[in-house]
Amino acid sequence: MINVLFISLGNICRSPMAEVILRKRIEEQVLSAFVTVDSAGIGHWHEGKEMHPSARELLGHKGILMVNHVAKQVQSEILGAYDYIFVMDQLNLRDLSAIAPAHTSRYRLFSDLIPERAGEDIEDPFFTGEFEAVYEMLEAGCAELCEIIKQQTQWKEPV
Template sequence: MIRVLFVCLGNICRSPMAEAVFRRLIDEEGMSEKVLVDSAGIGHWHIGKIPHKGTREILDEHDISYSGMTARQVEPADWDRYDYIIALDQQNLSDLKAIREKNGVEVRLFMDFVDGDESKDVPDPYFTGNFDYVYELIHSGCQRLVNHIKNKNFKEES
């Protein structure tokens, strides 16, 4: 089982959107039994809250479920639970590394998986309001991450 954790600041906009989109894509690839996905936030402000209204609206528009998702905070034990920890911006990546680093866990910047965009950050729609653009980035990056995981971990099964 491969385990993936998406991380943003508060775990109500970007990371739950990435979790929901990624879950849909691994489902479509028939990898649901092989890949587990979750999301968390650096901060504690929204623990227990459902995704932001803008995130819910864009996911509803694309018929992607976010059922049962609630915000939680990253904890040091996540490095023992996950194979991939994906930060949605450079500050999140820096914060994650300050919490803990562990060999064998791939801690990456989400935008490393988005082709053709020079930005290193997925903009936070909590502040920008641009949920459509964020969805486009997340969908593109999640598709490439699915392919990366499939090629790296399940190549022999293809």
């Protein structure tokens, strides 16, 4: 089983969007038996809240439903359970490294999944309002992540 965790600032925009985009791709490609996906936030500000309404609305227009998301703050003691931990920007990376330095070898920028965007921040649409642009980047990265997962598992093309 491959365990994936997406981390953003507050867990109401980028990380839950990535979570549901990857879940949808996993279901479509019959990878559910090989992957678990979750998301969390660096801060506690939005803990217990639903996904940002604009993110949820955009996902709905794309045919992706986010059911029962409740924002949560990342807990350092759970990080060892994840094979992949993707953070959305450099600030998240620095903060996570300070919170849980023991697992820094597992932390990666999400944008590194997108060759033409490697090293870039996935800007927070909570502040920019650019939900569509963020969706496009998350979609591209999740597509690449599915390919990586296929190569690491016993996945076979559905007949």
